[in-house]
Amino acid sequence: MICKKEIWIYAETESQKIAPSYYELLGKAHELKESLNEAYEIVAVILSDSAEEVSKELRSSAVDRVYCLEHEKLGNYNPEYYAAVLSEFAKKHKPEMLWIAASAIGGELAPSVAALLNTGLAAHCVDILINDKGELVHLVPAFGGKLLTEILVPKTRPIMASVKPGIFREREIACSKEAELVFERAEILDSMESRFKLVEEQEMQSSGLPVEKAEVVLAGGRGIGNTQTWEKLKELAGRLDGAVGYTRSLVDIGLEENELNMIGSSGKSVRPKLYMGFGISGASHHISGIKDSGTIIAVNTDDEADIFDSSDYKIVADCDRILSALLEVL
Amino acid sequence: MNLKIAVCVKSVPNPDQFSSLSLDPVSKTLIREGIDSVINPADLHAIELAVQLKEQYGAHISLISMGPQQAQKELRMGLAYGPDDAFLVSDREFGGADSLATSYVLAKALEKAGPFDLIILGNESADGATAHVPSQVGIIMGLPNMTDIVGFSLDENGKTRVKKRLQGRYAIYEAELPLVIGVAKDINKVRTAGMRGVLGAKNKPLTVWSVENFEDLDKTRIGLSGSPTQGGEYHTASFGREATELKGSPEEIASELSNIIRPILGRE
Amino acid sequence: MWYMNEEREMLRKMVAEFAENEVRPFVKEMEEKETFPMHLIKRAGELGILGLCFPEELGGVGVDWINLGIAMEEISKVSTCVGLLVMMTAVGSTLSLQFVGTEEQKEKILKPCIRGEQVLAMSLCEPVGSSNTAAYKTKAVLDGDEWVLNGGKIFCTLAGQCEYYGIMALTDEFNPLTMEGATMFLVHKDTPRFKVGHIEKKLAWHGSATGSIYLTDCRVPKTMILGEVNKGLHAxxxxxxxxxxxxxxxxxxxxxxxxxxxxxxxxxxxxxxxxxxxxxxxxxxxxxxxxxxxxxxxxxxxxxxxxxxxxxxxxxxxxxxxxxxxxxxxxxxxxxxxxxxxxxxxxxxxxxxxxxxxxxxxxxxxxxxxxxxxxxxxxx
Structure with a gap:
């Protein structure tokens, strides 16, 4: 019997719901499938203590099969249990590819499984495709994103890849039929005791972060204009666990007193995952302070503002109205 | 308590100079001239944790690194912060290693220099940034391991508590030594090494091991031939950003922004 | 540069880190508010920067003049004012204590200075004659086991911020050929009738208080002389x-x-x-x-x-x-x-x-x- 090769997508759940990263990986899998020479099956894999509900959602997500690996010990995330189960299962069913979203959990699960399977893992891929030479390559950032490398996994199987959430876009895929649902008990855990015991979970507190250490920075400039708008920005920053930065102009108009979190060549440099600039024109000294940020979103009433040349997302609008609208949604 | 602690460090090109890196247009190889090498920034936080534990409980700290001969300079710098000795594992045959092959060699070096009660690594390196090595070293050594650690504590009985960052929350686990942890930069603030440390670093033992120094190294697992992932061509990523314009009413824009922002923050 | 090697490069980096992370944030405040962050002296002591020219027995890290030069250069790059004050404690006034100081003086003054816990200022300038020792009006007279000092100094650096002041006073007629006649007294800040006067506003170095000090019948034990009587300049x-x-x-x-x-x-x-x-x-x-x-x-x-x-x-x-x-x-x-x-x-x-x-x-x-x-x- 000839079995088709399989692309496994690890379906991560957060409080009984499928994480959006699953759909992002799924979209890429379908895209890749079209450029592959052989026929492939796309398979969703989920680890859970009770996968009834979510497996229903997975069945109709345009995959060929859903594997539900169940065990009581798979309730809360435990690195040893999760890695052991997923790797055992992969050894048994031998997928061609195994993709895991590089979330907080996936970022640890993927390399652990790769080590247990002695296989290659391309980390934090920004793309997975067939190149001009017909090879399956993974595009991976290096040196802080300055360069991209092609990573191949020529010999070992499964070919593993991790992808940060939000890198691939979700896409609409027509789903003609429900997938086959296969439940398996992760027996390996019966005789396994983890060396880690979960003792406590803590919510993340948002604090007055110093701007250069924050992963999220919201910054305001002259266009903020008044105290109320500035307060809205600070409130939004709080909701996103972010730090508040500003330009010199904001200090000039009196909304901030000191230069503690001023961003620019004479102030601080920031490298957050997310930077949002409100009412900032984008003079070069400020840009030099933010140029290594992950995603840059700028809001300004001036269509020609310089900041838009260095932004990923451009919004020509009044800051106050955008901030109000964002506070409704986030 | 006199713990034996190992900190794995990596010599990397100075991240502050990444924007000066360029590709040779013909050979497509990296031009690294004029770029200094430094200790991987996350590893400094690992060293800081080790030194704090030494001050609190008493410990012997060893630095372990796999790299070229020049990485001795970074190890000397690491010694200035307080560790007691350093081991550099360096050999042409280790070259071209991916994270798995690197983890294998580090694991063998840790076995040889050990056994250790605690092995601390920086969560990820500034250049490769795979964040694989802490987990893979742990798996290969058969030790409990955990990454993205933002808090660590120890009691007199050798029981540890590790605080791991998850999505929107932290999880605190109890575990016994020996243990492998990958620490995040926000676990602590790196001290400035004092002059005493700097001037004393040259007197601390720094041992260099090559392939011959190992009795039972599986050569199929080291270097380029031991790397299941292979690197292909480099491409330059363009810096000037192409802005996608979001249009519509403030409410529509806010909704689109929300979909863009949530994944970046790791939120639902 | 010819004097640099791997160890000195490490040293330079560490002091540069201190200068960037700890000194620079205070420079603006120092200039505007004219306060000196004395904690920076303490930090320089903790980091061993003040010990770069003293042997380990005194709490230093070993003498190396080039190392000290490299450290001073890095600090001055960020602020020559902070550089001056660190330098004074590292080498300005304390060095002579090492060579001509008594054991008691080394315990009481030198060692705490090297640790950054104390500062010793040297005060030589006078209203009439400035560096002209012969014209000094500050005089000292022996009375039993103590010397009684009268007079005053101007332009004393770190006036009001020191533990001890090194005051040069005439104890005999000054002989310009032998340079004898002046004595260096180590005066503690709490000495009765020792007063710090007006603090001047200067062109720069706002973080360092420069002011006048006045001595009226100030009694200083004879154990607190640096070097020998009449040979103050020789110290x-x-x-x-x-x-x-x-x-x-x-x-x-x-x-x-x-x-x-x-x-x-x-x-x-x-x-x-x-x-x-x-x-x-x-x-x-x-x-x-x-x-x-x-x-x-x-x-x-x-x-x-x-x-x-x-x-x-x-x-x-x-x-x-x-x-x-x-x-x-x-x-x-x-x-x-x-x-x-x-x-x-x-x-x-x-x-x-x-x-x-x-x-x-x-x-x-x-x-x-x-x-x-x-x-x-x-x-x-």
């Missing part, structure tokens, strides 16, 4: 080279700081045609080259002096010359740095004008350059 005899060289390094550091700022500014500021100032104007490039050359010439002279100290060679003339030259270079480089910044060079917020103001201080502070010229001429 500095073994530390002459250091005194000048480490004042010079402050100027060199300041010049390097101003130069690096100007280089960064001209290479980053986008000007006409999307190119930087550096790319557009040959005059800018040439000016920067001149600044670089002056700095390196000074560096050669000054670090040569440190190496001579290291080898135990006599280099008093060279050190004095270095002090004069370094101030010159500092002034020249800082002045050009202001111009290279254009209008921004005049704006206080940008920080470059501070380098300019600071560069003039060493022309007079420490020892005035023309007085030094006279002293060198006597040795030629």
């Amino acid at each position: 500095f005899g073994s530390t002459v080279m250091q005194t000048y060289a480490y004042l010079a390094i402050l100027s060199l550091g300041g010049a390097v700081g101003a130069y690096e700022e100007a280089l960064r500014y001209t290479k980053e500021r986008v000007h006409i045609g999307g190119k930087t100032l550096f790319e557009n104007f040959q005059a800018v490039r040439h000016r920067l080259v001149n600044m670089y050359t002056e700095i390196e010439a000074c560096r050669g002279l000054l670090y040569g002096c440190f190496e001579m100290m290291q080898q135990g060679k006599n280099g008093v003339k060279e050190c004095m010359a270095a002090k004069i030259y370094a101030q010159q270079v500092h002034e020249s480089v800082a002045s050009q740095a202001v111009m290279l910044h254009g209008g921004n060079g005049l704006m206080v917020d940008n920080g470059i004008e501070r380098y300019f103001r600071e560069s003039k201080m060493m022309a007079v502070g420490g020892f005035a350059v023309d007085i030094i010229r006279d002293q060198i001429s006597m040795l030629l």
Whole structure:
């Protein structure tokens, strides 16, 4: 019997719901499938203590099969249990590819499984495709994103890849039929005791972060204009666990007193995952302070503002109205 | 308590100079001239944790690194912060290693220099940034391991508590030594090494091991031939950003922004 | 540079880190509010920077004059004011204590200074005669086991912020040939009727209090004399080279700081045609080259002096010359740095004008350059 090769997508759940990263990986899998020479099956894999509900959602997500690996010990995330189960299962069913979203959990699960399977893992891929030479390559950032490398996994199987959430876009895929649902008990855990015991979970507190250490920075400039708008920005920053930065102009108009979190060549440099600039024109000294940020979103009433040349997302609008609208949604 | 602690460090090109890196247009190889090498920034936080534990409980700290001969300079710098000795594992045959092959060699070096009660690594390196090595070293050594650690504590009985960052929350686990942890930069603030440390670093033992120094190294697992992932061509990523314009009413824009922002923050 | 090696590069990096992370944040406040962050002295002590020229028995990290020079340069790059105050504790007043101080003085004053817990200021200037010792009005008379001091000093650095003050007073008629007649007294701040007077506003170095001190029948135990009676000036005899060289390094550091700022500014500021100032104007490039050359010439002279100290060679003339030259270079480089910044060079917020103001201080502070010229001429 000839079995088709399989692309496994690890379906991560957060409080009984499928994480959006699953759909992002799924979209890429379908895209890749079209450029592959052989026929492939796309398979969703989920680890859970009770996968009834979510497996229903997975069945109709345009995959060929859903594997539900169940065990009581798979309730809360435990690195040893999760890695052991997923790797055992992969050894048994031998997928061609195994993709895991590089979330907080996936970022640890993927390399652990790769080590247990002695296989290659391309980390934090920004793309997975067939190149001009017909090879399956993974595009991976290096040196802080300055360069991209092609990573191949020529010999070992499964070919593993991790992808940060939000890198691939979700896409609409027509789903003609429900997938086959296969439940398996992760027996390996019966005789396994983890060396880690979960003792406590803590919510993340948002604090007055110093701007250069924050992963999220919201910054305001002259266009903020008044105290109320500035307060809205600070409130939004709080909701996103972010730090508040500003330009010199904001200090000039009196909304901030000191230069503690001023961003620019004479102030601080920031490298957050997310930077949002409100009412900032984008003079070069400020840009030099933010140029290594992950995603840059700028809001300004001036269509020609310089900041838009260095932004990923451009919004020509009044800051106050955008901030109000964002506070409704986030 | 006199713990034996190992900190794995990596010599990397100075991240502050990444924007000066360029590709040779013909050979497509990296031009690294004029770029200094430094200790991987996350590893400094690992060293800081080790030194704090030494001050609190008493410990012997060893630095372990796999790299070229020049990485001795970074190890000397690491010694200035307080560790007691350093081991550099360096050999042409280790070259071209991916994270798995690197983890294998580090694991063998840790076995040889050990056994250790605690092995601390920086969560990820500034250049490769795979964040694989802490987990893979742990798996290969058969030790409990955990990454993205933002808090660590120890009691007199050798029981540890590790605080791991998850999505929107932290999880605190109890575990016994020996243990492998990958620490995040926000676990602590790196001290400035004092002059005493700097001037004393040259007197601390720094041992260099090559392939011959190992009795039972599986050569199929080291270097380029031991790397299941292979690197292909480099491409330059363009810096000037192409802005996608979001249009519509403030409410529509806010909704689109929300979909863009949530994944970046790791939120639902 | 010829004196650099791997260890010195590590040392330089660590002090530069201290200067960037801990000194720089306070510079603005120091200038505006005229307060000195004394904790920086404590930190310099903790980090062992103050111990770079003292042996381990005294709490130092071992003597290496080049290492100390490198550390002082890094701190002065960020602030010559902080550099001066660290330097005073590292080498200015404390060094003579090591060579001519008594055991009691070393325990009470030197060791705490090396740890950064105390500061000792040297006060020599007087209203009439300034450096002219013969004309000193501050006098001391022996009474039993104590000396009674009367008089006053002006321009005392760190007035009001020290634990001890080194006061030079006449104890006999001053003999300009033998240089005898003045005695150095170590006066504790709590001595009754010892008063710190008016604190002056200065051109620069706002973080360092410069003021007058007054002594009225102040009693100082005879154990608190540095060196021998009437031989106060001789107490500095073994530390002459250091005194000048480490004042010079402050100027060199300041010049390097101003130069690096100007280089960064001209290479980053986008000007006409999307190119930087550096790319557009040959005059800018040439000016920067001149600044670089002056700095390196000074560096050669000054670090040569440190190496001579290291080898135990006599280099008093060279050190004095270095002090004069370094101030010159500092002034020249800082002045050009202001111009290279254009209008921004005049704006206080940008920080470059501070380098300019600071560069003039060493022309007079420490020892005035023309007085030094006279002293060198006597040795030629």
